[in-house]
Amino acid sequence: MERKIRVLVAKPGLDGHDRGAKVVARALRDAGFEVIYTGIRQTPEMIAEAALQEDVDVVGLSILSGAHMALVPKVQEALHRVGREDVLLLVGGIIPDEDIPILQQMGVKGVFGPGTPTSAIAEFIRRELAASEPVA
């Protein structure tokens, strides 16, 4: 049986704008992924716990509040605490260009701003996971 790619789509922080996250969640479903959608106002601990229980390959964070530089390290710490620092971490939302290299240095593999075609996200996930999959 083919292994299904599982993706957690979560919104950390306090902004309640979840349309973008929902659009991405649906697009990734249509790309053939199993998408676990957790809704708004997730704490870093809730995200890490869901990533652990659902055994996902990818965690996608949607952040529109501007708090990404504070939230991303907290989510990473929480993921580390539950032993899931191995997930492919992606961030989407309103991210100023100058923050992108810093986020990447922190370990975020992909940053997707407004206007990114959803198919690009799906392709990115497939490519990254194929590259990290252990050779049988």
Place this chain on the structure above:
Amino acid sequence: MPAPRTETVETLVTGLRAGDRRALARAISHIEDGTPLARPLLAALYSQAGRAHLIGVTGAPGTGKSTLVNGLALAYRRRGYTVGIVAVDPTSPFTGGALLGDRVRMRDLAGDPGIFIRSMATRGSLGGLAQATADVVIVLDAAGFDRILIETVGVGQSEVEIASTAHTTIVVEAPGLGDEVQAIKAGVLEIADIFAVNKADREGADRTVTALKMMLGQGVPDKYPIMHHGRLLPVTLPPLEAAPSATWVPPIHKTIAIQNQGIGELLDSIEAHRLYLEQSGTRQWRDRLRAASELRMILRDILLARVLDRTPVERLERLVSAVAERRLDPYTAARQLLDADRA
């Protein structure tokens, strides 16, 4: 996620028995993905399972199942029980993808080590959806959870089957969904051990309760005992005389899950049903039934795989064409495949 090389049946079993949630999550993935570790894992875990009480929660979309499951899990935790949750949602037959959103309604359960939630897509499991779910439940059961809630959308036959693999099945209704009782159409009425009329603050809740009561009062032949899930004996094994004769009349509860109303009473009914199953001998009898049907289903899958493995693709294609063009009937074609297999 991909399996780390260090993962073995032994490390996973030891880990999940010791309460390691990562090991538990990984074991479930192996079972779901049907990896080479799946069967040895199930073999190792099967004897450890069987202690949990399995509760199926099913109903039409929009009845509030996830919120109800959230409430039940919280109530069980307050009474000191640990809870595993399997939330099943459909896989799109067109893309193979799935959107699993039940966790949105279960955020109250976050941060509690006595709870483990796993979302599951129906996929195209060869062994049938009911079997795939049952296998995942075995892992949670072996991990030591006291109660396991299995939530499914009660719209198709396979979802109904999943719910019926549970010990206690709750069918959730809600007023104002366009019909007094949705379940009449879906045919899930027969599998209910307990009814929850959720969103009971809505207009029409009493009508829904009355409609359910009326239907429960009808069509039950009184010379046969009502069996588990309200069913009359579906198969001959074990014999009818061996069936326990005590009866269970499915109670109907009004709940408002979002306000946590009626949840305690619902939980009391689940526990009453659990006691009934044990004291009447129904649980034992029912476990035998399940074992028989499980064995039959698995046997069928193995035999099917064996025949298909040995049959050259061209030969199968030729037979399919012959049947499609009505030059051959499917029974004769199947017989030919089996005979070729034997030769």
